[in-house]
Amino acid sequence: xxxxxxxxxxxSRPAAEGPELRSWGPLLALIVVSLGFGLAKPGFATVQNxxxxxxxxxxxxxxxxGTTFIILQGSIDLSIEGVMAVGSLTxxxxxxxxxxxxxxxxxxxxxxxxxxxxxxxxxxxxxxRLRVPSFMxxxxxxxxxxxxxxxxxxxxxxxxxxxxxxxxxxxRSIAVPNLFLVAVAVVLLGYVLQSYTxxxxxxxxxxxxxxxxxxxxxxxxxxxxxxxxxxxxxxxxGGALESARVGLGHVDVGAGQMFATITAVVIGGTSLxxxxxxxxxxAVGTLVLAVLTDGMIFVGVSPYxxxxxxxxxxxxxxxxxxxxxRSRLRIVK
Amino acid sequence: xxxxxxxxxxxxxxxxxVRALDDVSLDVRSREVVGLIGENGxxxxxxxxxxxxxxxxxxxxxxxxxxxxSPANVAAAAACGIGIVFQEQALLPNVTVAENILxxxxxxxxxxxxxDWRTLYALAATQLEKLGAEISPSALTATLSFAExxxxxxxxxxxxxxxxxxxxxxxxxxxxxxxxxxxxETVLGQIERLRRRASVVFxxxxxxxxxxxxxxxxxxxxxxxxxxxxxxxxxxxxLERLMLGRELDAGCQQQAPSSTxxxxxxxxxRELGRRNSxxxxxxxxxxxxxxxxxxxxxxxxxSLCRALFGAERADVGEIILDGRPVRLREPAEAVGHGIxxxxxxxxxxxxxxxxxxxxxxxxxxxDELRRGPFIDVVGELRLVKNWIDRLRIRxxxxxxxxNSLSGGNQxxxxxxxxxxGRKLKVLILDHPTRGLDIGAKAEMFALIHKLARDGLGVLLxxxxxxxxxxxxxxxxxMKDGVVSGRFPASAAKPSRLQVLERML
Numbered sequence: 026x027x028x029x030x031x032x033x034x035x036x037s038r039p040a041a042e043g044p045e046l047r048s049w050g051p052l053l054a055l056i057v058v059s060l061g062f063g064l065a066k067p068g069f070a071t072v073q074n075x076x077x078x079x080x081x082x083x084x085x086x087x088x089x090x091g092t093t094f095i096i097l098q099g100s101i102d103l104s105i106e107g108v109m110a111v112g113s114l115t116x117x118x119x120x121x122x123x124x125x126x127x128x129x130x131x132x133x134x135x136x137x138x139x140x141x142x143x144x145x146x147x148x149x150x151x152x153x154r155l156r157v158p159s160f161m162x163x164x165x166x167x168x169x170x171x172x173x174x175x176x177x178x179x180x181x182x183x184x185x186x187x188x189x190x191x192x193x194x195x196x197r198s199i200a201v202p203n204l205f206l207v208a209v210a211v212v213l214l215g216y217v218l219q220s221y222t223x224x225x226x227x228x229x230x231x232x233x234x235x236x237x238x239x240x241x242x243x244x245x246x247x248x249x250x251x252x253x254x255x256x257x258x259x260x261x262x263g264g265a266l267e268s269a270r271v272g273l274g275h276v277d278v279g280a281g282q283m284f285a286t287i288t289a290v291v292i293g294g295t296s297l298x299x300x301x302x303x304x305x306x307x308a309v310g311t312l313v314l315a316v317l318t319d320g321m322i323f324v325g326v327s328p329y330x331x332x333x334x335x336x337x338x339x340x341x342x343x344x345x346x347x348x349x350x351r352s353r354l355r356i357v358k
Numbered sequence: 359x360x361x362x363x364x365x366x367x368x369x370x371x372x373x374x375x376v377r378a379l380d381d382v383s384l385d386v387r388s389r390e391v392v393g394l395i396g397e398n399g400x401x402x403x404x405x406x407x408x409x410x411x412x413x414x415x416x417x418x419x420x421x422x423x424x425x426x427x428s429p430a431n432v433a434a435a436a437a438c439g440i441g442i443v444f445q446e447q448a449l450l451p452n453v454t455v456a457e458n459i460l461x462x463x464x465x466x467x468x469x470x471x472x473x474d475w476r477t478l479y480a481l482a483a484t485q486l487e488k489l490g491a492e493i494s495p496s497a498l499t500a501t502l503s504f505a506e507x508x509x510x511x512x513x514x515x516x517x518x519x520x521x522x523x524x525x526x527x528x529x530x531x532x533x534x535x536x537x538x539x540x541x542x543e544t545v546l547g548q549i550e551r552l553r554r555r556a557s558v559v560f561x562x563x564x565x566x567x568x569x570x571x572x573x574x575x576x577x578x579x580x581x582x583x584x585x586x587x588x589x590x591x592x593x594x595x596x597l598e599r600l601m602l603g604r605e606l607d608a609g610c611q612q613q614a615p616s617s618t619x620x621x622x623x624x625x626x627x628r629e630l631g632r633r634n635s636x637x638x639x640x641x642x643x644x645x646x647x648x649x650x651x652x653x654x655x656x657x658x659x660x661s662l663c664r665a666l667f668g669a670e671r672a673d674v675g676e677i678i679l680d681g682r683p684v685r686l687r688e689p690a691e692a693v694g695h696g697i698x699x700x701x702x703x704x705x706x707x708x709x710x711x712x713x714x715x716x717x718x719x720x721x722x723x724x725d726e727l728r729r730g731p732f733i734d735v736v737g738e739l740r741l742v743k744n745w746i747d748r749l750r751i752r753x754x755x756x757x758x759x760x761n762s763l764s765g766g767n768q769x770x771x772x773x774x775x776x777x778x779g780r781k782l783k784v785l786i787l788d789h790p791t792r793g794l795d796i797g798a799k800a801e802m803f804a805l806i807h808k809l810a811r812d813g814l815g816v817l818l819x820x821x822x823x824x825x826x827x828x829x830x831x832x833x834x835x836m837k838d839g840v841v842s843g844r845f846p847a848s849a850a851k852p853s854r855l856q857v858l859e860r861m862l
Contacts, residue, residue, distance in 0.1 A: 221475075224471065226453065226473060234450050
């Protein structure tokens with residue numbers, strides 16, 4: 026039982042000012058957006074399209090889980106795309122490929138994740154030891170990651186030739202895309218971490234009041250480093266999986282993912298100030314974005330206008346999702 | 359005599375130029391309640407913070423159960439057997455009560471990094487039961503009332519018992535300063551209850567409380583522990599004398615000079631009302647007048663003050679300032695009209711903690727200090743120094759962060775912030791003496807009257823009826839959102855009973 030469930034069960038005083046609205050808002054938005062597109066275009070609400078959306082959202086879901094912990098603690102991770110690039114190249118060059126003689130198979134996924142975790146660890150250590158804001162550090166690590174990936178890639182991106190891994194990236198089990206299954210597993214893992222482990226609960230506390238947590242003797246720095254390493258691990262994994270899908274290791278596998286991930290986490294209701302939100306909320310936020318993107322193709326928005334419309338819809342979605350919080354946001358930075 | 363459970367020997371601590379603790383020595387015996395009194399800035403909070411591991415002493419020793427300790431943080435102090443309940447609460451709002459109580463020593467509720475919520479709630483419930491508190495361990499901390507949160511903090515301090523297998527030493531830093539009468543009784547009751555299983559150090563500004571629960575009382579003045587008195591051997595007057603080194607006239611209840619204000623009406627309120635809060639409120643506030651609102655908490659007076667400062671909107675009625683109706687939709691408009699507001703929760707609303715004294719004072723007046731596009735830095739500093747002197751603010755420098763000052767001095771900084779404004783016409787004081795000791799209170803009283811004499815209209819809601827009567831020229835009494843009694847300045851001062859009658 027999560028604390029929230031228990032609170033309801035114990036019948037203690039409900040939290041002030043509609044926490045219900047806040048937690049249900051994003052889910053409601055997801056339903057409304059889905060229904061809207063479904064009614065507008067009958068082809069949208071088909072099982073086949075459902076799996077398309079699932080496939081599209083798989084990697085963003087994995088990224089959102091890691092980022093949620095960082096944002097819960099009140100930090101930010103802008104290095105996602107750089108870390109994904111490193112993950113992608115590490116993976117592509119360790120499995121059966123056109124450039125190196127290696128053939129490590131699934132172990133390549135592990136190595137890519139570790140490479141990502143390494144970069145995350147580096148971010149975390151610089152942030153906590155040298156006391157540099159996470160914003161700046163991760164921006165630097167983004168650049169560094171992209172640079173490392175470029176060095177690895179050269180002018181001939183490695184093509185992946187391991188059929189089993191290509192099948193992981195592209196194939197389906199029964200009807201469900203394999204990547205989506207991986208994503209669901211990661212989301213569940215994230216949920217367990219958040220609700221049942223010291224790492225998850227202490228992350229919440231750090232976001233709720235870092236100074237206070239420190240004063241009360243909580244090893245804040247350790248958990249911050251852990252969160253960045255964990256997020257790096259998932260970014261590395263995300264980069265590798267994207268490579269398995271597209272069939273080559275490339276610097277740009279993560280293009281656009283950083284903005285999308287942070288947006289998804291915020292739409293889900295995780296506060297950028299920290300201490301509020303969670304993995305499941307972020308998952309809902311990710312799905313909202315995936316449905317929006319997919320739905321636009323269905324209703325026939327011109328590919329040229331898509332980016333702009335997407336941006337507008339994201340703003341709208343954030344507005345809707347955070348509407349109940351507005352009155353409490355006395356200061357907007 | 360038993361060996362003391364806590365002994366402090368020659369403790370010293372300085373902040374920049376200020377000596378907060380100067381060679382302090384004292385001891386606490388087993389299952390004893392020790393009172394610690396002194397003016398604001400006397401070093402009481404600093405002493406507790408050193409004992410609890412928040413601050414490190416420059417010199418001296420702390421000996422707990424016979425062993426010297428120097429805890430690095432609150433958790434380390436807890437491991438030595440010292441628990442603290444902070445004056446300004448230190449609970450994490452976004453997690454459960456149980457997590458707050460057991461933070462850092464979850465014990466069997468946390469196995470290899472995994473929470474066992476059922477056990478966690480059970481362990482926390484054990485602690486809450488010690489206090490007889492009916493708080494659900496699974497409740498979100500932010501949803502609790504102030505008094506409930508305080509109980510949670512005491513429960514957290516008590517949890518030390520199981521960890522150290524020793525009697526804990528519980529430090530209570532002004533646990534009653536923010537509470538109403540009922541809340542105070544509860545806390546004093548809890549202290550009696552704590553005595554059965556712990557030693558307690560109790561800091562309070564209210565000497566009557568200290569005399570009620572403490573076995574021995576230590577008096578601090580200017581960072582030094584100057585005296586110890588057995589409860590049976592002293593009374594309030596003795597303690598006041600020790601604290602101040604002088605007698606206070608009639609327990610500092612200086613009388614407001616009777617009607618001195620002119621005929622000019624500064625602020626006029628006509629039939630003001632706000633749903634569920636107050637209705638049909640009318641009164642005139644003259645230049646030079648102190649108008650006190652007497653009420654039980656929640657009778658509408660505080661809400662009314664907020665409306666007059668634009669922090670909350672009234673639904674109906676008129677606010678007339680210097681003969682002209684004004685609309686106050688937000689605090690900035692009120693400030694523009696020359697209305698100042700000193701809130702009760704100065705930590706939340708009054709000072710910007712991280713900023714220095716200077717910046718806090720001039721924050722709202724940068725326009726007036728402008729020279730072309732630039733701030734007149736020299737003029738600003740001169741102005742700030744002037745007010746630091748005039749209000750006798752005890753601060754090492756003008757740049758010291760406001761939140762490192764004592765309560766009374768923070769309050770003065772908030773006052774100065776308004777007084778600096780050249781066009782200030784009306785000053786609203788919401789519980790201006792809350793959390794202040796008697797010395798600081800007396801100063802605040804004198805200050806308020808001086809301000810009124812200079813032509814300001816002062817509107818005030820105070821903590822006790824006595825305070826309202828002592829401070830105000832005229833009084834309105836509020837009950838359930840309506841004005842239930844008026845005592846104009848022209849009439850004789852009402853007695854406590856007369857005011858109370860109309861409040862209840």
